[in-house]
Each structure stands twice: as structure tokens, then as C-alpha cells.
Amino acid sequence: MFPACAVRLRALHILRAPRGGVLPPAGERRAAQKLFSSEKVIHKDRSLPNSSWNSDLKLMFDQFMKKCEDGSWEHLPSYGSRSSQIVQYFKEVFLETKLRKDEQMLSQARLFTRSYEDGLGFEYVMFHNEQEKRTVCFCQGGPYLQGPPGFLHGGSIATIIDETASMTAIIAGGIVMTVNLNINYKRPIPLCSVVVINCQVDKIEGRKLFISCDVRSIDEKTLYSDATSLFIKLDPNKSLT
Numbered sequence: 001m002f003p004a005c006a007v008r009l010r011a012l013h014i015l016r017a018p019r020g021g022v023l024p025p026a027g028e029r030r031a032a033q034k035l036f037s038s039e040k041v042i043h044k045d046r047s048l049p050n051s052s053w054n055s056d057l058k059l060m061f062d063q064f065m066k067k068c069e070d071g072s073w074e075h076l077p078s079y080g081s082r083s084s085q086i087v088q089y090f091k092e093v094f095l096e097t098k099l100r101k102d103e104q105m106l107s108q109a110r111l112f113t114r115s116y117e118d119g120l121g122f123e124y125v126m127f128h129n130e131q132e133k134r135t136v137c138f139c140q141g142g143p144y145l146q147g148p149p150g151f152l153h154g155g156s157i158a159t160i161i162d163e164t165a166s167m168t169a170i171i172a173g174g175i176v177m178t179v180n181l182n183i184n185y186k187r188p189i190p191l192c193s194v195v196v197i198n199c200q201v202d203k204i205e206g207r208k209l210f211i212s213c214d215v216r217s218i219d220e221k222t223l224y225s226d227a228t229s230l231f232i233k234l235d236p237n238k239s240l241t
Ligand SMILES: CCCCCCCCCCCCCC(=O)SCCNC(=O)CCNC(=O)[C@H](O)C(C)(C)COP(=O)(O)OP(=O)(O)OC[C@H]1O[C@@H](n2cnc3c(N)ncnc32)[C@H](O)[C@@H]1OP(=O)(O)O
Pocket: 083, 086, 087, 090, 162, 163, 166, 167, 170, 175, 176, 177, 178, 179, 180, 207, 208, 230, 232, 234, 235, 238, 240
């Protein structure tokens, strides 16, 4: 089967083409527009390039979208795939009726990492390799994530590590929550630089998933942080509160 992300890559290239030169046939452009516009009607996919992405982030996005063409890697959209289904399932099974009824609060709720305007917070995209049980995240941490002047706040680094490790664990184990996260901060990360977070499943023991991560510069020369984490698969028969 032709991988879905290869179709999305082709569509993205078609939509970008007028800036690059020859205009693709009108039929192809209409189909490409439809693919992305129908998703935008429901939710904006925040894992696609926007004008705040720097050249490094765009380059890594393009490189990994190419790797998706043979099906070894999968682009993880911020909406419209398994994450939305998991969120829906989580709400139905684990969200107490009392909380579920608070529609106004829930309608304002946003995934923390996607709650900033373009370029100010976390700009990131993830790709997953099923065979290697590995997820990579390319992240450009914006100016609102500052800790020491000019560098990222340690809490924001923990957040994007947790987010990437969570996706790795969710893909391997379903509905999980972080119960432990240990981080070694080895070098500070300059604001607005692009880093790669590489997470893999080390072992699964019953409901426990052990995930390890490292955070490096995109040329892989600088190791900024490394981390280990433990996720527990939620038991639908146990209340969370
Ligand atoms: C969430 C998914 C949907 C969303 C997707 C959207 C995208 C991504 C969103 C990004 C989200 C980002 C992610 C986030 O932000 S997740 C949010 C932050 N995490 C939490 O709030 C989790 C709080 N913890 C809990 O609620 C409970 O602990 C849960 C429900 C997880 C398990 O309670 P439960 O009562 O069910 O299980 P158990 O207590 O019998 O424990 C089971 C086993 O585990 C062992 N154990 C437990 N803790 C530890 C520990 N610290 N070190 C070592 N071991 C530990 C324990 O000894 C036992 O082992 P054993 O005796 O069987 O050998």
C-alpha cells in the first residue's frame, strides 16, 4: 500500500510548487488543496511547516518526509490520526463524568505544547519508526520558553522530552501516563535552535514501558540532555481520581 505520508508529501510539494517554478496541473493542485483544506476545517495540523519554522526545521521535515516514502517512517500529524482517537477514548473511559460535564472548561483546554502562537513556544514535528520502536521529534523552542537568558527553560526541555516519550509509549502500549522521568541536562539549549529528540522503547514489562531519550543538535555533535522514563498503561477498571 502507498504510505499515507507519501501522499501528503506529494500534496505538500504540489502546493509549494508555484513558489519554486513550474505550476503542477490544475487537477493535481485541486486534489492537494482538498487534502489539506478538509483537515484544516476540523483542526489545523500543527506539525506542518509554518512561516515561523527556521531553515533547519524545514530541512529536517523535508528529509524525514522523504524517508516516509518507503513506509519505514511515519509522519505523526498533530491531529487527524491516532492521537485524536486516543484522546477521544481517554475522555470516554478515564474522564470522570463530573469533569466531562464541564464543557466550557474542556472547550478551552489545549495540549500544553500546542498552546502558543506560531513561533513563540514549541514548534515541532514527530516521525515514528515502527520497526525500531523509535520516535524522533524535531523541535524549535521559541522565545516564550526562555529560562536562563538566551537558553531554554529546563521545564520546557522536560516537556518536549515527555511529549516525545509519551507518543513512543502510546504507540507501543496504548493509553499510558508518565510515572517517572529522569533527565540529565548536559548543555544548555540556545533559544530558537533546532534539536532532535530521539526516543526508543527499551523494554515492556506487563503494564510498564521503559523509554529512553536523548536530545542532540541536528548535526548530532552536541548532546544536550539524556533521559529515562517509565510509563504505566492505564487500567480501565481503575479510577484516576
Ligand atoms: C494519556 C493519553 C492520551 C493523550 C494523548 C495526547 C498526546 C500526548 C499527551 C502528552 C502527555 C504527556 C504525559 C503526561 O503528562 S502524563 C501526566 C503526568 N502523569 C501523571 O499524572 C500520572 C499520575 N500517576 C497516576 O495517576 C498513577 O500512578 C497511574 C494511574 C499512572 C498508575 O496507577 P495504577 O494504580 O493503575 O498502577 P499502580 O500504582 O498499581 O502501578 C503499577 C505498577 O507500576 C509501578 N510504579 C508506579 N509508579 C512508579 C514509579 N514512579 N516508579 C517505579 N514504579 C512505579 C508500581 O509499583 C506497580 O508495579 P508492580 O507492583 O505492579 O510491579
